[in-house]
Amino acid sequence: MKKSCPQRKEVRREFQVRPRLYHGGDIAIGPGKADLLEAVRKAGSIAAAAESMGMSYMRAWMLIRTMNACFKAPLVQTKRGGAERGTAILTKTGQTILGLYRRIETQSLKATQASQRQLSEQLR
Amino acid sequence: MKKSCPQRKEVRREFQVRPRLYHGGDIAIGPGKADLLEAVRKAGSIAAAAESMGMSYMRAWMLIRTMNACFKAPLVQTKRGGAERGTAILTKTGQTILGLYRRIETQSLKATQASQRQLSEQLR
Numbered sequence: 001m002k003k004s005c006p007q008r009k010e011v012r013r014e015f016q017v018r019p020r021l022y023h024g025g026d027i028a029i030g031p032g033k034a035d036l037l038e039a040v041r042k043a044g045s046i047a048a049a050a051e052s053m054g055m056s057y058m059r060a061w062m063l064i065r066t067m068n069a070c071f072k073a074p075l076v077q078t079k080r081g082g083a084e085r086g087t088a089i090l091t092k093t094g095q096t097i098l099g100l101y102r103r104i105e106t107q108s109l110k111a112t113q114a115s116q117r118q119l120s121e122q123l124r
Numbered sequence: 125m126k127k128s129c130p131q132r133k134e135v136r137r138e139f140q141v142r143p144r145l146y147h148g149g150d151i152a153i154g155p156g157k158a159d160l161l162e163a164v165r166k167a168g169s170i171a172a173a174a175e176s177m178g179m180s181y182m183r184a185w186m187l188i189r190t191m192n193a194c195f196k197a198p199l200v201q202t203k204r205g206g207a208e209r210g211t212a213i214l215t216k217t218g219q220t221i222l223g224l225y226r227r228i229e230t231q232s233l234k235a236t237q238a239s240q241r242q243l244s245e246q247l248r
Binding site: 013071097101115 | 135140142147148153224225227232236239243246
């Protein structure tokens with residue numbers, strides 16, 4: 001059972017925690033949705049955010065629809081101008097959720113440093 | 125942008141952290157691989173472990189091949205008997221890796237309890 005896993009010392013050894021919050025059968029927020037919120041905040045529209053993530057507009061729109069439906073208030077608010085695809089902003093709730101999500105990532109990474117090191121030491 | 129997200133109070137609100145360790149382009153270990161290790165330990169064969177997870181034998185075999193190649197020592201050891209699909213055990217390294225992975229999950233969940241609560245409070 002051998003495979004050509006890279007053996008060079010400078011190989012990528014990234015450790016991630018990928019928090020996920022379920023609400024019923026839906027993922028209310030997870031790593032992809034958090035990145036999408038950040039992309040919307042930066043890009044100012046769903047179309048541009050989707051493009052920056054190499055994602056279809058429809059997929060981005062559906063992820064945002066799920067988030068908006070899972071939380072008490074919408075996370076992303078769209079404004080349709082004359083154009084078919086208008087601008088979009090993170091609401092106050094969206095900013096709060098994104099901030100909490102990033103904080104959870106940071107807290108997890110910090111709390112698990114010793115175990116991460118022990119795990120990485122076992123890598124080839 | 126509304127969607128039929130369940131609104132009952134008793135709706136599932138599970139929070140997970142899903143640690144992932146990369147080694148080069150491969151995921152050396154993540155939630156699926158950790159569950160597979162646990163299934164092998166319980167079932168005693170790759171075939172039975174795969175079946176218990178609703179996964180094809182080939183997929184389970186490939187995930188194990190990746191793990192075995194990413195770490196210094198194999199995590200799963202197979203023994204072929206007379207039958208085509210023999211028994212499989214978790215090696216000492218396999219047990220160590222699985223233990224560290226579960227510890228990281230526990231540590232992450234514990235360290236983020238307050239933020240998790242704040243996040244969940246925003247759910248509908």
